[in-house]
Amino acid sequence: MIALVLAVSIPQMLHQIDARHTEKTVRTLVSFGTRNTLSTQDDPKRGIGAARDWLYQQFQDIAKTSDGRMTVELQTFEQQPGNRIPTATKLTNVVATLRGTDSPDRIYVVSGHYDSMCTSPTDAQCDAPGADDDASGVAAVLESARVMAPHKFDATIVFMAVAGEEQGLYGSTYFAKQAKEKNWNIDAMFTNDIVGNGTNTVRLFAESGGVISPAAGGENDGQSRQLARYIVETAHRYLPNFKVWMIWRRDRYLRSGDHVPFLDQGYPAVRFTEPNENYHHQHQNVRVEDGVQYGDLPEFDKFAYIANVARVNTAALASMALAPARPKDVHILTTRLTNDTDLEWTPNSESNFDHYEIVWRDTTAAVWTHSKAIGRDAKYAAKDMSKDNYFFGVRAVSRDGVKSPVSYPPPLRRTP
Numbered sequence: 001m002i003a004l005v006l007a008v009s010i011p012q013m014l015h016q017i018d019a020r021h022t023e024k025t026v027r028t029l030v031s032f033g034t035r036n037t038l039s040t041q042d043d044p045k046r047g048i049g050a051a052r053d054w055l056y057q058q059f060q061d062i063a064k065t066s067d068g069r070m071t072v073e074l075q076t077f078e079q080q081p082g083n084r085i086p087t088a089t090k091l092t093n094v095v096a097t098l099r100g101t102d103s104p105d106r107i108y109v110v111s112g113h114y115d116s117m118c119t120s121p122t123d124a125q126c127d128a129p130g131a132d133d134d135a136s137g138v139a140a141v142l143e144s145a146r147v148m149a150p151h152k153f154d155a156t157i158v159f160m161a162v163a164g165e166e167q168g169l170y171g172s173t174y175f176a177k178q179a180k181e182k183n184w185n186i187d188a189m190f191t192n193d194i195v196g197n198g199t200n201t202v203r204l205f206a207e208s209g210g211v212i213s214p215a216a217g218g219e220n221d222g223q224s225r226q227l228a229r230y231i232v233e234t235a236h237r238y239l240p241n242f243k244v245w246m247i248w249r250r251d252r253y254l255r256s257g258d259h260v261p262f263l264d265q266g267y268p269a270v271r272f273t274e275p276n277e278n279y280h281h282q283h284q285n286v287r288v289e290d291g292v293q294y295g296d297l298p299e300f301d302k303f304a305y306i307a308n309v310a311r312v313n314t315a316a317l318a319s320m321a322l323a324p325a326r327p328k329d330v331h332i333l334t335t336r337l338t339n340d341t342d343l344e345w346t347p348n349s350e351s352n353f354d355h356y357e358i359v360w361r362d363t364t365a366a367v368w369t370h371s372k373a374i375g376r377d378a379k380y381a382a383k384d385m386s387k388d389n390y391f392f393g394v395r396a397v398s399r400d401g402v403k404s405p406v407s408y409p410p411p412l413r414r415t416p
């Protein structure tokens, strides 16, 4: 088979995303009866092993369209007994890596979890369809991989389906620790978890990323917040009728997700989730009680909605992987008392780098409101714009006009 490398068109990729594919993924994963992490791993029809093997095959088929750039791996490890793991259990993440052609060491990770649970997290026998939690997220990731694999991207994108989420984020924790040990430069991670049932809005959870300077502010400008703003901006550009609703929190009350182990390793990471969760349909034995249907069944998913979530993911991933890296070591110089703003950073070296943009906003604004193209120099003096009155940031722009996420400058006081 001859795989053609096509020029990347983000609108065309978004157009190719198909709700029939997201439906097929959800229904197939549900058909394995349960995907509990403790369920059988060697029955081809039932249990998490059947789901693992089917996903591996799907990613392998997608990889055939990538002209060798995508490789698929089963990342298997033995999880020792712990919370919700009564005996040592083999866990497997299904990981498809689409290698970048210019900056392969810059990595973007997108994931969903393919394990599921019924009312009891350690019941490996009960039916646990997990259509929304989280076959929907896996369906979005698989569909993004399908439309992106034929195209060349400058940076590397890792598409993955992880296990052990319901037992305690074990699969994503293993991946994030391995990445840190290997010193991988993961510049953004998103998890899609419970993205099956909505209309025209998806929530995007993004933690602060820490207080950068109590005196100067910056508590809303950690890298996960910049990532969230970037996703909102790209979604608005390519999907103007679909709203990405930023929530400035790590996650919902009492809940967690696969972005958290990445945050714990110091990587920027955010979570997509539908806006109105129905707890009758999550972590429930399938049953009818007082005329109410309980259970995470496919009839409560909206496959066109999952397709739109896949479009939001794809637009942001493609933009980041086609853009130069966000500028590194950006600082705002605070040595002099002045009404100007002096910024400097480390020059970008990507072959598609074209120029920089300065962005700014009022200190109380949620998103960047202004931008200005500047040259190729890794410094800028904003004359008569006081660093005391605005927040500033810097981003890099490619020759095709694709922009990186923004880097926020912490203050640097240099001894004169």
Ligand SMILES: [Zn+2]
Pocket (backbone or CB within 6 Å): 113, 133, 134, 165, 193, 194
């Ligand atoms: Zn989940």
